[in-house]
Amino acid sequence: MGYPKDLLSSRSIIEHGKYALIAPEGLVNNVIPGFENCTISILASPKLGASFVDYMVTMHKGGRNAAGFGGQENIETFVYVLEGKIKASTDQQEFTLEESGYLYCPPGTKMYLENVADEDARLFLYKQKYRPLEGKKPWVYSSHANHIEYRIYDNMHNVHIKDLLPTDLDFDMNFHILSFDPAACHPFIETHVQEHGAYLLSGEGMYNLDNKWVPVKKGDYIFMGPYVHQAAYAVGRESLTYVYSKDCNRDAEL
The missing domain is CATH 2.60.120.10 (Jelly Rolls)
Structure with missing residues (x-):
């Protein structure tokens, strides 16, 4: 990388156990x-x-x-x-x-x-x-x-999703690709037991992480822990698209 060309700064945000935004320039x-x-x-x-x-x-x-x-x-x-x-x-x-x-x-x-x-x-x-x-x-x-066709996400024609793995109970997790047309968003701010690891494939957006709106873009990585508020708006001229993991198909353990 060599010597820095400006003051040291970072877009990355780390909230241990809750969420993280990791910008590629800090890896x-x-x-x-x-x-x-x-x-x-x-x-x-x-x-x-x-x-x-x-x-x-x-x-x-x-x-x-x-x-x-x-x-x-x-x-x-x-x-x-x-x-x-x-x-x-x-x-x-x-x-x-x-x-x-x-x-x-x-x-x-x-x-x-x-x-x-x-x-x-x-x-x-x-x-x-x-x-x-x-x-x-x-x-x-x-x-x-x-090779997989998108399907409409939650009855919204400007948001689309793909399942990369079978949805059978044999699998306890899945990977998905979620894509928001410009100006599209989640239908509501989600709060759920599942956690995600997401890599942004394209676009720019604002992501709600623990009820804080954070700017994100292609190349960023986001970790979302259980029960952390989460939702996205796509901004700019390109679809906001990311691939992400999700735990599923299992009951909560005591």
């Missing part, structure tokens, strides 16, 4: 064993108050994780390709993923990642503990978000 690199020729930043983790871990991964030419990611009996993983072209595989299956491509691996299944192009590949990577349900078991699932 630092983390060394994660198993990842070779990669630049990685840990975005959210239990240290922030999240029950999951989100990463931003840049795989340089020849970058890979030959040792595998996840694979423990209680850990599920997910990768979404933001840019570039990668090979994503398990011990039994192999997938070629380009922009908007993704792969989910259930507990006990290792995910292997490799950049197969000369250019960098950028990945949004996730892991969390799976909550088992008697008689249910998730499976390896892969597709491309660009």
Whole structure:
């Protein structure tokens, strides 16, 4: 980065256990064993108050994780390709993923990642503990978000959503893409038990986080904890679109 060109400042906001806005210019690199020729930043983790871990991964030419990611009996993983072209595989299956491509691996299944192009590949990577349900078991699932049709969100024709994973009870989480046309917004300020980790794919907007309106834009990361107020307005000339995780399909535990 070199010497700063102005006074040090940041748009990032951290409220541990509640929410966080992390601007890309403030990210630092983390060394994660198993990842070779990669630049990685840990975005959210239990240290922030999240029950999951989100990463931003840049795989340089020849970058890979030959040792595998996840694979423990209680850990599920997910990768979404933001840019570039990668090979994503398990011990039994192999997938070629380009922009908007993704792969989910259930507990006990290792995910292997490799950049197969000369250019960098950028990945949004996730892991969390799976909550088992008697008689249910998730499976390896892969597709491309660009191949999935949007559906209207909550009866509003200027807001659209995609489900990236099956909605079966076998899965205890899902990933979605939510897109707001310019000037569109949520129908109300949400307050719910689910938590989210969201990466902004395009646009600009104002996001309500714990009843504080915060400006956000493409490249930002947002963590939203349980019961934190949340809602968005899209501003500008481009749709405000983000990919995000959500825990679902399980009862609250005592």
